[in-house]
Amino acid sequence: MTNNINDNLSLTASTAEAGITQDPWAQLKKFTRARIALGRVGSSLPTREVLDFGLAHAMARDAVHLALDVAALAADIQAQGFSTIQVHSLAPDRANYLLRPDWGRRLNDHSQQDLANLCNLKKQNTAPIDFLIVVGDGLSSLAVSRHVPPLLAEIRQHLPADWQIGPVVIASQARVAIADEIGQALNARMVAMLIGERPGLSSPDSLGIYLTYAPKLGLSDADRNCISNVRPEGLQYAAAAKKLLWLAKESMRLSVSGVALKDESDVQEITQQP
Amino acid sequence: MAYRYSVGSQTYQFADLKTVLAKATPARSGDYLAGVAAETYAERMAARMCLAAIPLKTFLEDLIIPYETDEVTRLIIDTHDQQAFAEISHLTVADFRDWLLSDAADSATLKRVAPGITPEMAAAVSKLMRNQDLILVAKKCHVSTSFRNTIGLPGHISVRLQPNHPTDDARGIAASMLDGLLYGAGDAVIGINPATDSLPALMDLYYLVDDVISQYNIPTQSCILTHVTNQIQLIERGAPVDLVFQSIAGTEKANKSFGIDIALLKEAQSAALSLNRGTVKNAAGSHNVMYFETGQGSALSANANFGVDQQTCEVRAYAVARHLSPLLINTVVGFIGPEYLYDGKQIIRAGLEDHFCGKLLGLPIGCDVCYTNHAEADQDDMDTLMTLLATAGLTFIMGIPGADDIMLNYQTTSFHDALYLRKVLGLKAAPEFELWLKAMNIMDAAGRIQPVTKTHNMLQNMPKNLLNAA
Numbered sequence: 098m099t100n101n102i103n104d105n106l107s108l109t110a111s112t113a114e115a116g117i118t119q120d121p122w123a124q125l126k127k128f129t130r131a132r133i134a135l136g137r138v139g140s141s142l143p144t145r146e147v148l149d150f151g152l153a154h155a156m157a158r159d160a161v162h163l164a165l166d167v168a169a170l171a172a173d174i175q176a177q178g179f180s181t182i183q184v185h186s187l188a189p190d191r192a193n194y195l196l197r198p199d200w201g202r203r204l205n206d207h208s209q210q211d212l213a214n215l216c217n218l219k220k221q222n223t224a225p226i227d228f229l230i231v232v233g234d235g236l237s238s239l240a241v242s243r244h245v246p247p248l249l250a251e252i253r254q255h256l257p258a259d260w261q262i263g264p265v266v267i268a269s270q271a272r273v274a275i276a277d278e279i280g281q282a283l284n285a286r287m288v289a290m291l292i293g294e295r296p297g298l299s300s301p302d303s304l305g306i307y308l309t310y311a312p313k314l315g316l317s318d319a320d321r322n323c324i325s326n327v328r329p330e331g332l333q334y335a336a337a338a339k340k341l342l343w344l345a346k347e348s349m350r351l352s353v354s355g356v357a358l359k360d361e362s363d364v365q366e367i368t369q370q371p
Numbered sequence: 372m373a374y375r376y377s378v379g380s381q382t383y384q385f386a387d388l389k390t391v392l393a394k395a396t397p398a399r400s401g402d403y404l405a406g407v408a409a410e411t412y413a414e415r416m417a418a419r420m421c422l423a424a425i426p427l428k429t430f431l432e433d434l435i436i437p438y439e440t441d442e443v444t445r446l447i448i449d450t451h452d453q454q455a456f457a458e459i460s461h462l463t464v465a466d467f468r469d470w471l472l473s474d475a476a477d478s479a480t481l482k483r484v485a486p487g488i489t490p491e492m493a494a495a496v497s498k499l500m501r502n503q504d505l506i507l508v509a510k511k512c513h514v515s516t517s518f519r520n521t522i523g524l525p526g527h528i529s530v531r532l533q534p535n536h537p538t539d540d541a542r543g544i545a546a547s548m549l550d551g552l553l554y555g556a557g558d559a560v561i562g563i564n565p566a567t568d569s570l571p572a573l574m575d576l577y578y579l580v581d582d583v584i585s586q587y588n589i590p591t592q593s594c595i596l597t598h599v600t601n602q603i604q605l606i607e608r609g610a611p612v613d614l615v616f617q618s619i620a621g622t623e624k625a626n627k628s629f630g631i632d633i634a635l636l637k638e639a640q641s642a643a644l645s646l647n648r649g650t651v652k653n654a655a656g657s658h659n660v661m662y663f664e665t666g667q668g669s670a671l672s673a674n675a676n677f678g679v680d681q682q683t684c685e686v687r688a689y690a691v692a693r694h695l696s697p698l699l700i701n702t703v704v705g706f707i708g709p710e711y712l713y714d715g716k717q718i719i720r721a722g723l724e725d726h727f728c729g730k731l732l733g734l735p736i737g738c739d740v741c742y743t744n745h746a747e748a749d750q751d752d753m754d755t756l757m758t759l760l761a762t763a764g765l766t767f768i769m770g771i772p773g774a775d776d777i778m779l780n781y782q783t784t785s786f787h788d789a790l791y792l793r794k795v796l797g798l799k800a801a802p803e804f805e806l807w808l809k810a811m812n813i814m815d816a817a818g819r820i821q822p823v824t825k826t827h828n829m830l831q832n833m834p835k836n837l838l839n840a841a
Contacts, residue, residue: 121825122549125837129536129543132773132785133550140790140820142773150750150773154782157744195745196400198672198710236745295708296744297780300537317628317673326537326566326778356598356630360568 117143130299130330153298160301162191165238167267173246174232177253180264182215184208184279188270201272204279212282219263219283226263228256228345229285229312233271237293239302244328245291248304251338257346273307273321280312287348288312289341294325303328306337308344310354320355322348372433376421383417389435391425392491393680394418395498397720401668401681401711408680422495423465427456430491436677436687442623442633447489447690456487467496471508471731478513485512485733490621490686493728497682502720505727506763512730514766516659516698517651518613520558520590520803522766523735528798529767530789531701531737532557535564535778539572541579545836547772548583553823554786555813556770558804559699559737560614560662562594564779573597574610581611583834587811590650590803592698594662599631599639606642613648614662614698615639621687624675633691636661640695651803659698659735665689666703667721668711681711682721686728693732699767700734702726704756705742706781715752718742722756726763737767741783750774750782757784761792768792790820 120134135146142150171181185208187200194201204212219226230252232245249265256262266279273290280288290307297303304327309320322344327337343362348354374385385391393407395418402408409415431451436444458480462470470476476484497505515523522529534547544563551557561580565573573595580593592613595602599617606612617636620626626633640661649658670676670684679687685702692700702725705718712718722738729736740757742748757768774785792798799805799818808814811828815821823830 118822120550120553121823121827122546122553122830125546125549128540128546128837129777131534131536131543131547131550131771131777132775133546135773135787137787137790137820140787140794142785142787146773150775153775154744154749161745195708196710196713197404198708199404295780297777298744298775298782299777300780303537303780315674319628319630322568331537332566356600359570359601359604361570 157296157298157301160237160239160296163238165234165241165269167269170242171267174249174265177246177249181267182264183267186270186275194270198272201270202274216283224261226283226285227260229263229280229283229288231266231268231276231279231288231290233268233290233292235293236295237302240293240304243302244304248334251334255338255342277309277312277316278314281314287345306341308354310348322354322358374421376417378417383414388433389679391418391422392495392683395422396680396682399717400713401671404710405671405676407678419499423499424463426463427467427492428460430489435491435679436622443621443687443691446694451489452486455484458484464495468499472504478511481512488731490690493731494683494686497724497728502723505723506759509727509730509763514733514735516735517653518592518649518658518698519651520801521651522559522801526799527801528761528765528792529559529801530556530770531559531767532561533769533771535776537566537778539566541836545834550772551770551786553813555808555820556786556789557591558801559767560592560594562596564596566778573601573605577610590807599635603639603642612643614660615643616662618664619688619691620669621684622670622675625670625673628673628675636695659696661695661697663692663697663700664703666707668707682724685725689729689732689734692734700736701739703739705746708743709746714747718748719756722760726760726765735766738765739769739783741781743781757788761796
């Protein structure tokens with residue numbers, strides 16, 4: 098007997114269909130990946146749906162524990178014309194990362210020192226950073242390795258020419274707020290954190306973007322703007338990059354981010370049309 | 372003030388009241404993360420025994436977060452109803468548990484006493500209660516609210532239809548809405564968590580849901596779960612806003628991290644009431660227009676817990692909610708992740724505590740029975756918790772297609788789950804909504820869900836977003 102999961106599922110489906118009350122709106126599935134029109138047995142889920150859900154959960158569980166291939170990601174980012182540096186949070190491994198989010202929000206001593214050295218070097222040689230990009234593995238390294246390189250390509254196209262862009266900082270075992278410490282260490286005016294979101298059943302690889310003006314330790318979620326669900330099946334790279342740059346320019350203009358900065362990028366677009 | 376308890380030759384010292392509360396709390400990862408949990412099993416029991424002997428009056432005098440620096444504390448103290456408290460003012464925490472479980476504490480009595488119970492008293496007694504105690508007492512607490520239907524009547528359980536879509540695609544949202552309505556869900560609220568913060572896009576979402584509610588004349592209400600300041604702005608711009616949503620927490624600093632304070636919530640409530648969109652009045656002759664979400668761990672995650680355990684912080688958020696007479700309050704119990712509630716056992720316990728404390732304070736509390744993919748939990752744990760909560764008289768649960776939220780990336784409860792609870796426990800939808808389900812041939816006279824054919828009215832006359840597309 099074969100162990101192929103799909104074979105087993107279709108076998109289950111064909112033998113169990115008989116007693117299922119079907120939902121005659123299955124055509125609406127083309128508009129959403131939500132689990133609609135599942136049908137029912139009595140009022141309960143059909144067997145094939147219980148198994149399908151169980152498989153998706155198993156895959157999402159596995160995604161949480163897959164480690165980010167930092168070297169491969171750095172190479173992909175450099176191929177987009179950015180320089181990169183690597184840092185690590187205080188969380189030594191995945192198990193600690195999951196139980197200690199506070200560790201994931203702080204740099205370890207070694208990385209703090211690296212950034213301090215870099216900042217001293219920079220002060221002597223170049224203008225301060227306007228827009229710093231940090232990439233964090235978060236809860237899905239899959240999201241980062243798949244979507245960060247193409248997203249950066251889009252971002253690069255929209256970056257104002259007069260903005261100083263620092264190196265892209267790749268942070269391992271990272272939470273969103275670690276970007277605040279990194280931004281502060283590098284004296285950046287603004288930081289955009291690209292981070293793997295918690296995996297969902299239908300999206301083990303969703304990327305989130307968090308924008309913070311004047312990053313420093315101790316800021317809260319109310320100080321950030323968020324763009325979520327960046328992936329081909331969600332918010333497209335081009336649209337995400339456009340939204341991010343709209344917010345970043347407004348943030349620069351008004352010297353704020355977070356709840357004080359409202360995303361009206363859609364309105365802006367409409368009014369700009371002839 | 373210091374507290375102590377001796378077990379045999381060993382004396383356990385507790386620096387202050389919040390330490391007693393924290394160390395008496397059933398074990399959970401968030402309290403370890405905060406560094407406030409008991410260090411041994413024996414210390415936890417010593418803290419409970421110490422807590423048991425503390426008079427309820429102490430919680431009005433020995434404040435766990437200072438009055439001067441925290442507006443939630445000020446709200447709790449300044450709005451405390453001494454007359455309602457008089458009936459229980461002579462009790463210790465141990466006596467309070469015994470009294471709550473006694474037949475003397477019937478539904479009418481509990482309702483009368485509720486304004487005299489502070490969050491700290493509710494949290495304290497919950498720490499001495501077993502799961503069955505939390506269920507039994509919660510079931511005796513009846514809390515009913517109204518907007519376009521009546522929520523929370525005994526023997527009923529409502530469902531929040533949550534038709535989220537990762538890019539707020541109007542057709543995707545409409546498809547999930549239709550799916551839920553045809554499965555008999557949506558009487559608590561049709562509430563969307565938008566992906567966007569953009570005001571024009573949010574405006575479109577309000578009209579999307581409002582059009583569906585109007586088109587089928589559904590006795591329910593809508594809500595778009597964006598920041599309260601967005602909702603106030605949209606009300607000013609003429610959006611059809613039924614309920615105003617906000618996430619709230621149990622300390623001033625945690626609320627500040629959400630970008631809110633109590634005055635802002637009051638402003639939002641007034642704005643929503645001014646639209647006068649409700650059709651069913653509550654016992655006070657008004658409409659309940661607020662929808663709040665909470666969850667253990669939110670204060671700590673904002674670094675704003677001040678050494679108070681996460682469950683006590685959570686119940687303090689209910690004081691904020693109570694001040695604003697919500698239609699619904701929802702404890703999103705497993706959403707925050709394993710660093711706060713590690714596994715199924717901790718999530719189940721927290722869900723029962725939150726529901727009990729909410730009901731004891733007189734709130735229409737439901738539960739997003741849920742977990743994330745980085746927690747040690749699965750659908751079996753959700754089945755256990757939803758069955759226990761529905762047995763305890765839970766006001767509402769979530770309804771999401773197949774229990775899989777494709778926008779927020781977590782697993783919650785499904786339309787099928789709600790039908791399971793109604794079937795196994797004999798529970799009903801809100802009465803106005805049930806009449807609508809029967810009129811629409813979605814439910815039969817006996818309350819069973821009906822097979823839907825292609826010629827069903829709602830499939831023949833789909834929401835306008837779907838009509839052309841489908």
